[in-house]
Amino acid sequence: MVDLGGYSWILPVAEEAYARREEIISNWEKIKTFLQRKRLSIAVTGLPGVGKTVLCDYLTGKAYNQFYSTPARSEDVEYKDMKTKKQLISFSVLPGQNSPKKLGALDELFGDETPVDGVIYVVANGFSTIRSPFSQQLTSVSNLQAYREARFEEEIEDLNEICDYIRKSMRQSNQPAWMLIAVTKLDLYYHPSVEEARDRYCAGQSVFTQRIQKLSNQVGSDRFTWDVLPVCSKLDDFKLGNQTYRSQFREAERDHYLAQFSRKLTAICEASS
Ligand SMILES: Nc1nc2c(ncn2[C@@H]2O[C@H](COP(=O)(O)OP(=O)(O)O)[C@@H](O)[C@H]2O)c(=O)[nH]1
Ligand SMILES: [Mg+2]
Numbered sequence: 001m002v003d004l005g006g007y008s009w010i011l012p013v014a015e016e017a018y019a020r021r022e023e024i025i026s027n028w029e030k031i032k033t034f035l036q037r038k039r040l041s042i043a044v045t046g047l048p049g050v051g052k053t054v055l056c057d058y059l060t061g062k063a064y065n066q067f068y069s070t071p072a073r074s075e076d077v078e079y080k081d082m083k084t085k086k087q088l089i090s091f092s093v094l095p096g097q098n099s100p101k102k103l104g105a106l107d108e109l110f111g112d113e114t115p116v117d118g119v120i121y122v123v124a125n126g127f128s129t130i131r132s133p134f135s136q137q138l139t140s141v142s143n144l145q146a147y148r149e150a151r152f153e154e155e156i157e158d159l160n161e162i163c164d165y166i167r168k169s170m171r172q173s174n175q176p177a178w179m180l181i182a183v184t185k186l187d188l189y190y191h192p193s194v195e196e197a198r199d200r201y202c203a204g205q206s207v208f209t210q211r212i213q214k215l216s217n218q219v220g221s222d223r224f225t226w227d228v229l230p231v232c233s234k235l236d237d238f239k240l241g242n243q244t245y246r247s248q249f250r251e252a253e254r255d256h257y258l259a260q261f262s263r264k265l266t267a268i269c270e271a272s273s
Contacts, residue, residue, distance in 0.1 A: 008260070021064060021255050023259045023262075023263075024058070024059070024061070024255065024258050024259050024262045025061045025064075027259070027262040027263055027265075027266045028059060028060060028061060028262060030266050031265070031266050031269055040117050040118075040269060041090050041092065041109075041114070041116045041117055042090070042091050042092070042116060042117065042118050042119065042120060043092050043094060043109045043110075043116040043118075043119045043120070043176070044056055044091050044092065044093040044094065044119075044120045044122065045093075045094040045096075045119065045120075045121055045122070045158075045162055046096060046121055046122035046123055046124075046155075046158070046182075047096050047123075047124075047128050047151065047154055047155055047158055048073065048095070048096030048097045048128060048131075049073075049096065049124075049128035049129035049130065049131060050096065050122045050123060050124040050127075050128050050129075050184065050185070051122060051124055051129075051184045051185055051232075051233060051234070052074075052093050052094075052096065052122045053071045053074055053078060053093055054070065054071065054233045054234045055120075055122060055182060055184055055231065055233045056078075056080045056091045056093055057071075057080070057233075058233040058234070058258055059091075059258070059261070059262055059265070060080055060091070062080075063233065063234065070234060070236065072131075073097075073131045074093065074095045074096075075095055075099070075101065076095060076101055077092050077093065077094055077095065077101065077102075077105040078091075078092070078093040079091070079092055079093075080092075080093060091120075092105065092109055092116065094106070094109075106161075106165055110165040110166065110168065110169040110176075111169070111172075112169075112172040112173050115169045115172070115173045115175040115176060116169075116175065116176045117175055117176055117177065117178075117269075117272060118176045118177065118178045118179065118180065118268065118269070118272065119162070119166065119176050119178070119179040119180070120179075120180050120181075120182055120265075121159065121162060121179055121180070121181050121182070122181075122182045122184055123155060123181060123182070123183055123184070123201060123208075124151075124183075124184050124185040124188075125148070125183060125185065125188075125189050125193070125196075125197040125200065125201075126144075126147065126148025126149070126151045126152055127148070127151075127185045127188050127189065127238050127245075128151050129238070130239075130240070144240055144243065144245070147240055152200075155208070156207055156208065156211065159208065159211055159212070160211060163211060163212065163214070163215040166179065166215060166219070166224075167215060167218055167219055170219040170223065170224065171219075174223065177223060177224055177225070177272050178224065178225045178226060178227075178268055178272055179212065179224075179225075179226040179227075180226070180227055180228075180229065180264065180265065180268060181201060181202075181212075181226070181227070181228040181229070182229060182231050182261065183197055183201045183202075183228060183229065183230045183231065184230075184231050184232055184233060185232055185238075186230045186231060186232040186249070186257060187232040187235055187247045187248050187249035187253070187254060188232075188238050188245055188247060188248070190248050190249065191248055194230075197230070198230075201228050202228040209228075212226055225268070225271075225272075227264065227268070229260065229261050229264055230257060231257045231258060231260070231261040232249060232254050232257055232258075233254065233258065235247040235249055235250075235251070235254055
């Protein structure tokens with residue numbers, strides 16, 4: 001069941017002042033400590049350009065380095081390994097585009113030998129970045145709405161595939177036991193469409209939500225939990241054709257959402273131990 005009780009999509013102005021980087025990092029330290037007892041593996045997946053790599057880099061603290069630069073398109077699975085005194089933990093970030101490498105990684109991460117403990121499914125409310133300048137030019141769609149609609153269709157197909165993998169893996173090995181939907185790039189659409197994003201990704205009636213609910217019913221809601229949380233990471237402007245959509249957040253606002261996400265992730269990891 002979706003439990004959004006304690007989590008805010010709408011950021012109260014007074015909270016802007018929160019400087020929360022330290023909290024993000026210390027939450028991550030808690031996960032690390034916790035993971036010294038058990039190796040925890042999380043698959044991070046979603047369409048190309050939604051912000052998977054950057055989100056993980058913020059969650060692990062790497063992106064706060066002043067020399068951090070935006071990553072290129074990922075062709076391979078990225079392992080965001082963290083070495084602790086006793087062991088290694090990993091976020092496995094899948095490439096977004098369909099490729100033999102992605103299929104191989106899905107088989108491995110959702111196979112019966114070393115299935116992941118949980119899944120972070122990243123969505124960007126249609127604001128997927130187009131990487132190459134060439135594809136940018138080809139996108140005659142300077143109509144943002146039409147561009148986003150096309151992404152929504154792809155997203156449902158992709159979600160379908162992931163849900164099928166999770167179902168199969170649950171049958172074989174009872175894992176992964178949870179999925180967290182990261183509704184990222186909030187800074188790009190907070191005004192005017194934060195409510196629209198909330199309705200798309202966490203209202204009971206949406207196609208997206210119903211697909212996950214179906215998975216939950218199939219595998220048993222006592223064995224599988226899921227939740228949805230808004231977040232954002234790198235405050236880059238979004239370009240489509242010759243249009244530029246500006247990021248609307250300041251770093252303190254971004255850090256607020258990241259801290260909230262990080263806290264939720266920590267809680268899920270601890271609960272599923
Ligand atoms: N405004 C904004 N841009 C973002 C955010 N997260 C990622 N991006 C941008 O989206 C692009 C794609 O991010 P990346 O993590 O590489 O996507 P991936 O293909 O899903 O791994 C990056 O170049 C960033 O510029 C976000 O929260 N807000
Ligand atoms: Mg990537």
